Amino acid sequence: MKRTVVIIDGMGGGIGAQxxxxxxxxxxxxxxLIALGTNAVATERMIKAGAHRGASGENAVKVSVSLGDFIxxxxxxxxxxxxxxxxxxxxxxxxxxxxxxxILLPLQQDHFRLxxxxxLPFTKIIDKAMDLLKERLT
Numbered sequence: 001m002k003r004t005v006v007i008i009d010g011m012g013g014g015i016g017a018q019x020x021x022x023x024x025x026x027x028x029x030x031x032x033l034i035a036l037g038t039n040a041v042a043t044e045r046m047i048k049a050g051a052h053r054g055a056s057g058e059n060a061v062k063v064s065v066s067l068g069d070f071i072x073x074x075x076x077x078x079x080x081x082x083x084x085x086x087x088x089x090x091x092x093x094x095x096x097x098x099x100x101x102x103i104l105l106p107l108q109q110d111h112f113r114l115x116x117x118x119x120l121p122f123t124k125i126i127d128k129a130m131d132l133l134k135e136r137l138t
Contacts, residue, residue, distance in 0.1 A: 006067060034051060061091045
């Protein structure tokens with residue numbers, strides 16, 4: 001059964017590109033990877049990392065996020081006006097309302113803090129996200 005993973009990122013798309021590269025390492029041919037960028041640069045970088053298809057902007061996120069069985073990205077994708085303002089309230093609401101399971105990376109930003117979380121190097125956070133995705137795929 002084909003499963004769809006939606007990866008959402010903004011700004012330069014670096015986090016999304018790393019997620020996509022790690023998902024591709026799973027060698028799971030049953031996964032379709034959809035890159036949704038808040039801008040064209042982020043989407044392009046995620047497609048170059050191996051996403052099967054992608055789209056950019058508020059309406060693309062609003063319409064396409066519901067395609068995912070899983071939705072991956074930094075926690076800021078569900079917080080209005082995060083990622084330096086690239087996540088609009090419409091985007092955050094659409095992501096939260098989408099039926100797919102959200103796997104969010106707990107990355108700090110200037111305008112909010114996450115407490116009670118252990119501080120890990122970014123590579124370990126990505127590895128933990130991949131472990132959870134692999135577990136949920138079985």
